[in-house]
Amino acid sequence: MPLPACLSRRSKGSIRSTLALFLSLSLTAAHAQPADAAQYAAGEKLFKGNCASCHKVDTKMTGPALKGAKAKWEGKGDLYAWVKNSQAYLKTGNEMATAIWEEYKPVVMTPVSLTNEEIDAVFYFVENYAPPAPPPPPPGEETASGDTGSNNWLWLLVLALLFLVVGLSLSGVKRSLANAVNEAEGKGPLPESTRMQRFRAWAWDHKVFMSFVGLFLTVWVILNLWDAAWVIGVYGGDEVPHYKPEQPILFNHTLHAGKADKGNLAINCQYCHSSAEKSKHAGIPSTNVCMNCHKAVNAGRTEAGTKEIQKIYKHAGWDPEKGAYTGKEEPVRWVKVHNLPDHAYFNHAQHVAVGKIECQTCHGPIDEQMDVAEQWSPLTMGWCIDCHNKTEVKMAGNGYYDEVMARLNNDAKLGHEELKKYLEDDKISVKELGGWECAKCHY
Amino acid sequence: MLSTMRTAKTLAALSVIALLAACGKSDPNSPGVEYMPDMYRSPAIEAYVDYGQDPYYHTEEKARTQRDRVTARKPVPGTIAFNEDAGMAMLNAPYPFPNTPEGYEAAGAELKSPIAMTQATVDNGKAIYEKFCMHCHGATGQGDGPVVNNGKYPPPGAYNGPLKDLPEGKIFHSLHWGKNVAMGSHASQLSKEERWHVTHYVQFLQNGGKMTREPEAQAAM
Numbered sequence: 001m002p003l004p005a006c007l008s009r010r011s012k013g014s015i016r017s018t019l020a021l022f023l024s025l026s027l028t029a030a031h032a033q034p035a036d037a038a039q040y041a042a043g044e045k046l047f048k049g050n051c052a053s054c055h056k057v058d059t060k061m062t063g064p065a066l067k068g069a070k071a072k073w074e075g076k077g078d079l080y081a082w083v084k085n086s087q088a089y090l091k092t093g094n095e096m097a098t099a100i101w102e103e104y105k106p107v108v109m110t111p112v113s114l115t116n117e118e119i120d121a122v123f124y125f126v127e128n129y130a131p132p133a134p135p136p137p138p139p140g141e142e143t144a145s146g147d148t149g150s151n152n153w154l155w156l157l158v159l160a161l162l163f164l165v166v167g168l169s170l171s172g173v174k175r176s177l178a179n180a181v182n183e184a185e186g187k188g189p190l191p192e193s194t195r196m197q198r199f200r201a202w203a204w205d206h207k208v209f210m211s212f213v214g215l216f217l218t219v220w221v222i223l224n225l226w227d228a229a230w231v232i233g234v235y236g237g238d239e240v241p242h243y244k245p246e247q248p249i250l251f252n253h254t255l256h257a258g259k260a261d262k263g264n265l266a267i268n269c270q271y272c273h274s275s276a277e278k279s280k281h282a283g284i285p286s287t288n289v290c291m292n293c294h295k296a297v298n299a300g301r302t303e304a305g306t307k308e309i310q311k312i313y314k315h316a317g318w319d320p321e322k323g324a325y326t327g328k329e330e331p332v333r334w335v336k337v338h339n340l341p342d343h344a345y346f347n348h349a350q351h352v353a354v355g356k357i358e359c360q361t362c363h364g365p366i367d368e369q370m371d372v373a374e375q376w377s378p379l380t381m382g383w384c385i386d387c388h389n390k391t392e393v394k395m396a397g398n399g400y401y402d403e404v405m406a407r408l409n410n411d412a413k414l415g416h417e418e419l420k421k422y423l424e425d426d427k428i429s430v431k432e433l434g435g436w437e438c439a440k441c442h443y
Numbered sequence: 444m445l446s447t448m449r450t451a452k453t454l455a456a457l458s459v460i461a462l463l464a465a466c467g468k469s470d471p472n473s474p475g476v477e478y479m480p481d482m483y484r485s486p487a488i489e490a491y492v493d494y495g496q497d498p499y500y501h502t503e504e505k506a507r508t509q510r511d512r513v514t515a516r517k518p519v520p521g522t523i524a525f526n527e528d529a530g531m532a533m534l535n536a537p538y539p540f541p542n543t544p545e546g547y548e549a550a551g552a553e554l555k556s557p558i559a560m561t562q563a564t565v566d567n568g569k570a571i572y573e574k575f576c577m578h579c580h581g582a583t584g585q586g587d588g589p590v591v592n593n594g595k596y597p598p599p600g601a602y603n604g605p606l607k608d609l610p611e612g613k614i615f616h617s618l619h620w621g622k623n624v625a626m627g628s629h630a631s632q633l634s635k636e637e638r639w640h641v642t643h644y645v646q647f648l649q650n651g652g653k654m655t656r657e658p659e660a661q662a663a664m
Binding site: 048049050052053054056061062106107108110232233235241242243244245246260263264265266267268270271274281283284285286287288289291292293295296297323329330331332333334335336339341342343374 | 472476491511574577588590598599628
């Protein structure tokens, strides 16, 4: 089960054990099977197929909650007729029916073609409903943090300092020993000199060694500075920690877009980022897109999740009690993650609709391991043109390149050497179509 | 004199070490250093940029106005999308059926697809369906998508079950306005042409994966 990002790594352990406890408790609850399992299963199937779009068992949604409905109707009217065709039954002037209609109008319940026995089965299921056990947390969720690697050189530094201290004190000991020996042999003490002076004298005596050490140190420092210079202003990729800002709403990408077989919802990226194939920007969805589902989903898998859903309601101006918009919207101040400088032009539509590149190619395993969105790729020019060089253009069946393809084939037949060489390996890279021209991206 | 020199040297060495250490560590919330902001920042307003971070072209006052305004919005009601093709432009005319039960019934009776259902529209509809519908309605329209199965979402009716005879006008109406609480409006995500393509694919699923309905099924209707 994906955990929300607000939980620190330390608190995961305790939550996990609580979860396990909860899991075992709810499992025992689910085991309390109803008496007539066949009736229950039949009812469940009918309920899901015919009723569940608008009715929940224990809370009201489009229509009223079904639990207890049978008892409520006892002796007050014909429940079967009401379920089968509510509008027709309403005309009989039944008090109960009128009261329910007043509460839920103008939504009309679609007439249902079920027999009395089938309706009985549905209500049997509803009355004996036991919530299914939550899916067990998938194994291998714990991912190692990448911080350990960058701390290595710090440890080396500490070790080097330790050696220095030990070395210095040893030289002090050696000196006092030598003085003691000199004293015992009746010679005078060693000439008074500072450590630095002694070190200089020693270094002068070991000129070759010291010049090698000096050379090594100089090269080492230059190399390190060179490496560091390459990652200035880079906030993604393998070399540096990724830019991963905290967002005003802790939206969990893995939960929403992750694989269905891991218990996630597998919503296509473009459901929310629908402008990715139509526009320069992939787009942050307006809150009405969130509300497409979250009108019905008002509770998260965890308490923290529910809190985040409440934030959407606040921003969208939705009153969950009344089930209506208040009209008071508030902007969500999302933090932009991928900051491409203005002097480089990038267009999502070109890459998604024409290039047919998967979102994950640049954005990384956002559907698998990113509770919080982060900048996965370095977004450096080297990274861009490297891909433009390697990537083969998907020409076949791609309307965008039909003309280019026809001309290339035609010109190659005419013997234009320059064009011929593009086709000789039967592979056309982005670079060969001008993907390395400066003005493609810088204009 | 000598000691001041030494202190200065030590301080210099320490500051270099501190600088290197600062490079090694990084705050995941920091967008990083921006050298040459005049080349990073666009003088023209760009989407999704907080102009409060940009003292180069914009003032804090301007940024505050920007922050208090909803930027990700739906088009103004009544907006008609431009299209060079006159036939397609007609598609973008305002939708005449209101979001009421009567409007739903009227759409079912009167609204017909202005685009002919062809293999191409069904194919495009399938591509759109897989991005916008499949996670709830399921790959074949059984109402068994992962949001329903894993998210305990109210399941939609199956296209070959309760929704088998839903007319195209009602399908389009539901895409435009949404249906009940469980399905929201998809008008902001899909153009009218795309919505008709999806409608065609849903009809394709209603027909059991065929372009037209089986003859015996038609007789039964």
